[in-house]
Amino acid sequence: MPELPEVETVRRGLYPVMEGAVFCSVTLNRPDLRFPFHPDFVARIEGQRLTRLSRRAKFLQADLSSGERLFMHLGMSGRFIIDHQNTPDLVHAHKANPKHHHVIFEMDNGAIIIFNDPRRFGFMELAANGEDYRLDHIGPEPLSNQFNGPVLREALRGKKSKIKAALLDQRVVAGLGNIYVCEALFRALISPRRAAGRLSVRETDALAAHIKDVLSEAIQAGGSSLKDFSNTDGKLGYFQHQFDVYGREGKPCPVCNTPIKRIVQSGRSSFFCRPCQK
DNA sequence: ATGGAGACCTGAGAGC
DNA sequence: TGCTCTCAGGTCTCCA
Numbered sequence: 001m002p003e004l005p006e007v008e009t010v011r012r013g014l015y016p017v018m019e020g021a022v023f024c025s026v027t028l029n030r031p032d033l034r035f036p037f038h039p040d041f042v043a044r045i046e047g048q049r050l051t052r053l054s055r056r057a058k059f060l061q062a063d064l065s066s067g068e069r070l071f072m073h074l075g076m077s078g079r080f081i082i083d084h085q086n087t088p089d090l091v092h093a094h095k096a097n098p099k100h101h102h103v104i105f106e107m108d109n110g111a112i113i114i115f116n117d118p119r120r121f122g123f124m125e126l127a128a129n130g131e132d133y134r135l136d137h138i139g140p141e142p143l144s145n146q147f148n149g150p151v152l153r154e155a156l157r158g159k160k161s162k163i164k165a166a167l168l169d170q171r172v173v174a175g176l177g178n179i180y181v182c183e184a185l186f187r188a189l190i191s192p193r194r195a196a197g198r199l200s201v202r203e204t205d206a207l208a209a210h211i212k213d214v215l216s217e218a219i220q221a222g223g224s225s226l227k228d229f230s231n232t233d234g235k236l237g238y239f240q241h242q243f244d245v246y247g248r249e250g251k252p253c254p255v256c257n258t259p260i261k262r263i264v265q266s267g268r269s270s271f272f273c274r275p276c277q278k
Numbered sequence: 279a280t281g282g283a284g285a286c287c288t289g290a291g292a293g294c
Numbered sequence: 295t296g297c298t299c300t301c302a303g304g305t306c307t308c309c310a
Contacts, residue, residue: 003303034286034305058304076304077288100288119287121304161281170305177303226303246303266282269301 002074004058004142004175005218006229006237010080011055013232017082017111018062019053027104034075034123044068044126045105057174059135067129075121081114082232138170142211147173149205156196156204163199164192164265167211176211179224179246182271184211186245191277192263192270217242245271 002010026042038044049065062070081096096116103115103124115122127133139155140146155172156163166172167181176184185192187210190203199207218224223237226247230236240247244254249262253273263270 006303073304075287076302097289117287118289119302121287159280165281168304179303224303229303267284268304 002058002078002223002229003177003180004055005180005215005221005239006223007058007060007074007175008055008219009223009231009237010074011053011060013082014060014080014113015053017107017109018050018105018113020050021107021109021111022049023047023105024108025104025106027106029102029104033102033117033120034073035125037124038126041124041126045070056135056141057138057170058177061135069127069133071125071127071133071135072115073123075117075119075123077119078115078117078122079230080232081116081234083112083114084110139173142173142175142208142215147208147212149201149208152208153199153201153204156199159196161196162192162265163190163194163196164268164270166196168268173211175215178268179243180211180214180218182246183214183244186272186277187214189277191274192265192272245273247271 023045026045028037028042031037044066045064048068050062051065052063054061054063058073060072062072064070079096096114097118100116100118101114102117102120105113107113115124125133140151152173156166159166163185164181167176167184168178182192184207188203188207190199190207218237218239221237221239221242222231222235223229224239224243225236226240245260248260248271250259252258253260253276256273256275258273258275260271261274263272
């Protein structure tokens with residue numbers, strides 16, 4: 001699934017056709033994604049203007065003129081397709097099987113926006129005006145000024161879990177996933193097996209800086225396209241060509257040429273270079 | 279309280 | 295060709 005850079009790329013694709021537009025119709029092709037849709041889901045969106053489309057962690061947040069907030073998560077395989085009705089090959093270009101077109105938004109500017117998600121780990125939820133949402137309690141945005149070495153250090157203090165698992169915890173820092181955690185740890189020369197609470201001041205400072213760098217570079221490249229990710233035009237991101245370690249088991253480390261190692265930590269693959277990452 | 283494993287789902291690719 | 299097995303970018307829930 002898309003991590004922060006991919007979600008940000010999707011937001012930038014949707015922004016021109018969604019922000020400021022009114023939802024003319026909302027079609028649900030099944031009763032649920034990962035979670036059931038709220039019974040009033042359609043009624044609460046139709047006729048509303050989308051006043052602001054933003055991103056928080058890996059969520060897209062659409063502020064509605066009613067004051068409600070619509071949260072959309074892509075899960076592992078979710079994607080948005082913009083169909084202007086004059087591009088019959090578009091769905092084909094996305095290689096998106098129409099049987100997984102689960103939600104369709106029609107906007108008053110003529111744009112048709114399709115949410116396609118084969119694995120259905122994605123979800124859409126509404127938060128009523130003033131209502132608390134779980135996203136309100138996660139960690140800082142890594143690209144904001146609220147995130148830096150001291151903040152990361154404080155979040156990791158006393159943690160006995162591995163640094164790999166700690167960085168995937170959205171309460172520590174928001175938006176990181178398996179790819180960018182592996183890449184940031186490599187750049188910071190830190191082994192994914194280290195205890196999170198045992199990193200030095202120098203290491204946490206370096207790690208915070210490398211997290212910002214790797215995410216910024218990935219956004220610039222339009223995200224990473226593995227199996228499932230394409231942007232709203234069906235175009236692919238390019239950052240996967242710049243991976244140092246992710247998915248490169250057995251291939252040479254770009255720094256020391258030692259074969260990259262793959263291990264499994266809490267059920268997920270971790271890729272790293274043993275000599276480089278201490 | 280915290281950390282780890284399992285669950286949720288489909289599809290692609292490898293190996294036989 | 296076709297079967298079986300493994301793996302996949304996330305996050306929630308349950309159990310130790």
